[in-house]
Amino acid sequence: MTRCPLASAVFLFGLVPALAAAQTTARKYICFGDSITEGRGDDPARANPGYPPRLQALLQGAGVSATVLNRGVGGERTPDSLSRIDSVVAEGAPGDYFLLMEGTNDISRAISPETTIFNLDEMARRAEVKNILALHATVIPRKPDAKVDADNLLTDALNGRVRNLAGLRQRREADPYEVFRSTPNLFSGFYVVAADDPVGHPNAAGYDILARVFFNALQGIDTVPPVTGIVSPANGAKDVAASTRIDVDVWDFGTGIDVANTFLLVNGAVTPTVPSGNAVRAHLSYQPPAPLAGIVSVGLRSRDLATPSNTVDREILRFTIAGTTTVTLQGDLNLDNRVDGSDLVIFALHFGALRGSATYDARADLNADGKIDGLDLAILASNFGKSATQ
Amino acid sequence: MWGTSFRPLRGFFCLLFFYGSLAAAVAQEDPVQAAREGLVLIPQGNSARLELPGGQALQVSLPERAEVSSLAAVSDTAAGWVAAGSFPDAAGRQRLFLLTGDDKGSRSLPEPPEQPPQIPQQRRAPVLLVDGGRLAGLAWLEGDGLRTLAVRAAAWNGRRWQAAQWVSHPGPGSQLALTGAVLADGSWLLAWSAFDGTADEIVWSQRVGSNWLPVRRLSAPNAVPDITPALTATAGGGALIAWSRYDGHGYQLRMARFERGEWRDERAAGPSGSLYPAFLGGPDRPRLLYLEAAAKAWSVLDLDGTGRVQAKASISSSSLSRPVVDSLGGGVRLRWPAEKRQGTAALKPLEKVP
Numbered sequence: 001m002t003r004c005p006l007a008s009a010v011f012l013f014g015l016v017p018a019l020a021a022a023q024t025t026a027r028k029y030i031c032f033g034d035s036i037t038e039g040r041g042d043d044p045a046r047a048n049p050g051y052p053p054r055l056q057a058l059l060q061g062a063g064v065s066a067t068v069l070n071r072g073v074g075g076e077r078t079p080d081s082l083s084r085i086d087s088v089v090a091e092g093a094p095g096d097y098f099l100l101m102e103g104t105n106d107i108s109r110a111i112s113p114e115t116t117i118f119n120l121d122e123m124a125r126r127a128e129v130k131n132i133l134a135l136h137a138t139v140i141p142r143k144p145d146a147k148v149d150a151d152n153l154l155t156d157a158l159n160g161r162v163r164n165l166a167g168l169r170q171r172r173e174a175d176p177y178e179v180f181r182s183t184p185n186l187f188s189g190f191y192v193v194a195a196d197d198p199v200g201h202p203n204a205a206g207y208d209i210l211a212r213v214f215f216n217a218l219q220g221i222d223t224v225p226p227v228t229g230i231v232s233p234a235n236g237a238k239d240v241a242a243s244t245r246i247d248v249d250v251w252d253f254g255t256g257i258d259v260a261n262t263f264l265l266v267n268g269a270v271t272p273t274v275p276s277g278n279a280v281r282a283h284l285s286y287q288p289p290a291p292l293a294g295i296v297s298v299g300l301r302s303r304d305l306a307t308p309s310n311t312v313d314r315e316i317l318r319f320t321i322a323g324t325t326t327v328t329l330q331g332d333l334n335l336d337n338r339v340d341g342s343d344l345v346i347f348a349l350h351f352g353a354l355r356g357s358a359t360y361d362a363r364a365d366l367n368a369d370g371k372i373d374g375l376d377l378a379i380l381a382s383n384f385g386k387s388a389t390q
Numbered sequence: 391m392w393g394t395s396f397r398p399l400r401g402f403f404c405l406l407f408f409y410g411s412l413a414a415a416v417a418q419e420d421p422v423q424a425a426r427e428g429l430v431l432i433p434q435g436n437s438a439r440l441e442l443p444g445g446q447a448l449q450v451s452l453p454e455r456a457e458v459s460s461l462a463a464v465s466d467t468a469a470g471w472v473a474a475g476s477f478p479d480a481a482g483r484q485r486l487f488l489l490t491g492d493d494k495g496s497r498s499l500p501e502p503p504e505q506p507p508q509i510p511q512q513r514r515a516p517v518l519l520v521d522g523g524r525l526a527g528l529a530w531l532e533g534d535g536l537r538t539l540a541v542r543a544a545a546w547n548g549r550r551w552q553a554a555q556w557v558s559h560p561g562p563g564s565q566l567a568l569t570g571a572v573l574a575d576g577s578w579l580l581a582w583s584a585f586d587g588t589a590d591e592i593v594w595s596q597r598v599g600s601n602w603l604p605v606r607r608l609s610a611p612n613a614v615p616d617i618t619p620a621l622t623a624t625a626g627g628g629a630l631i632a633w634s635r636y637d638g639h640g641y642q643l644r645m646a647r648f649e650r651g652e653w654r655d656e657r658a659a660g661p662s663g664s665l666y667p668a669f670l671g672g673p674d675r676p677r678l679l680y681l682e683a684a685a686k687a688w689s690v691l692d693l694d695g696t697g698r699v700q701a702k703a704s705i706s707s708s709s710l711s712r713p714v715v716d717s718l719g720g721g722v723r724l725r726w727p728a729e730k731r732q733g734t735a736a737l738k739p740l741e742k743v744p
Contacts, residue, residue, distance in 0.1 A: 073710075074710075075709070075710040075711060076710060077710070079617065079634065079640070079641045079665055079683075080663075080665060080681070080683045080710060082636075082639070082640040082641065082663070082683075083640045083641075083662070083663035083683035083684040084683070084684070086639075107536075109618070109666070110515065110566040110567040110583075110618060111566070111567075111617055111618070112537075112563065112564035112566055112583065112585055112590050112615075112617075113537065113564065114563050114564060114585045114589065114590060114615075115583075115589070115590050115615040115617055118589065118614075118615055118636070119615075122636075145455060147419075147455050147456075147457050148457070149536065150455075150478070151482075153535060153536065154535075154536045154537065157537065195435060196435065196728075198419060234535060234537060234538070236511075236534070236535050237534065237535060237538065238511065238534035238535070239534065320534075363482075365480075
């Protein structure tokens, strides 16, 4: 296997023109997307809401001669977008940037991730025809009470495909999803609290983060660890064959993956999987030596080549082997088939939360009354120490 | 071809006005409109405003975080209706629910029973199948993940559900956008989008007697997405389908006619950028609502039983949410209740193609 992270990093940054050129030449940055680009949920006192004006301030503050255009349309889905993409890219000139963050509304409109990716690719291609540099962005997490995909399984899968698209097409990528999902108190601190909001929108502080994510991606400031692309089995899959192979694509759009320090974990144990690929895209493929059983947790432990490095060490997917009889054990919040101190720790994080609040987690609301309180604790306590059979 | 026979409508006019503050333009939950004019369900959080054909309205309670996907008139009573949707239960499973009622209130109907040991995590997007004003069945998407959904259906005998049938097992990718209709001969017709490994395609199946025919593609294989189908039965015993296909520029509305077990006369039916079709109206005079994204307008086509366009009305709107359509003399009124805006336009006969 070839491991040459430096060469891979050089290759990665060779995909785009030198950033220094953008710092001295006046450029337009066309921000294209839905209400999250438009700036819904931002401070109403702001004349120009959303991340684009913030991005312009950041770029100009860094000495970049930048004009950032907000071309977000609230409620838009990617099939709609194709009807206006040509007029939008016509505003740009060769060397300008096209920042594309869209797709979350497709999930609610019965448009498949496959079609969403097709549409995003087509939009980026039309920008590239005009020698405008396309940058794909992942979509931000849905709030926990979203009516569709509240657990973000589909959003997670879509974002893996967005990264895959960006990587395969050698386009730039910004990763709001990864940054947001690792932000503490995300929904309470950085999202608007609105009962009629079907997906979740950032508040002013959230748009500050979003602008910074795009700024960092454009300026080559690497704050994002290696991220997953397409994974198999899918996160949340059921009835998976016990002999299944586990495949995980890992991408890094910054300094590159430290391949030698990238590991796949199954049920918490490091596997002997040796990554293939390079610093931009590594592939982890693991064939378990014995049939798997029950609920399988797959983790990724990796870091990038930045100094200091950005690290990831977390569960990236979980699936259930066919034939697993899952006994619902109330209080097993981390789904490891037993109720123990780990569950109590998770429970404590949400104690006192009410449904609709950012700290509310339906898993911990064991009697489903909208409050995570002593009654739920009593249920957990009644099962403490018990294990589910499989 | 429809794509080349569309001509600008002389005398076309439209009027859009607001009767309240502009709501934030986000993807609102669309109102659900039944084929019978005047029967509309407008989601409002964990309840809904149900507008009845007589002009009355009810406030209907819904399960928390419910999504209503289908609404139909039934003839149990003069103002009878039935609605179906899905909701997440306390264990996090997405389950089906059905409500029925009249102008005085509502009551729940049971959901089609699950068949242990297979308890799906997801049951979504139910489609009501109403035959002669009577609830005859339900079709829905079912599976453990949103990308591994099967298509299932069950018959309702007025008191209980028959065993659910498999219409389509999970495929190589997403199966979404389920739509259905009961034809004049009592058979059930379903269509949906299914990823075939290359792109989404429209596929369909028909239940004849008590058996579902093998799932088939509607069109010849192609490498571009075909999305968001809508079906309606027609008076001649057939059906019409409308959907959108990527045409190299945007998505273009297409239509086809179902007759004697086959789809015929497939054609483009709108300009590039025509999306999200929905059928309204009865079998004699179906009406098709869709978005013209490039023109930023919602359009209504009045059709005959074979799908030929008789008249068209368009209303400019920046809203991407589906409106409610009301007949208004020789025209239509489109309403966006969540955004408190509406507009009216005349239905103009389409010019004849030389």
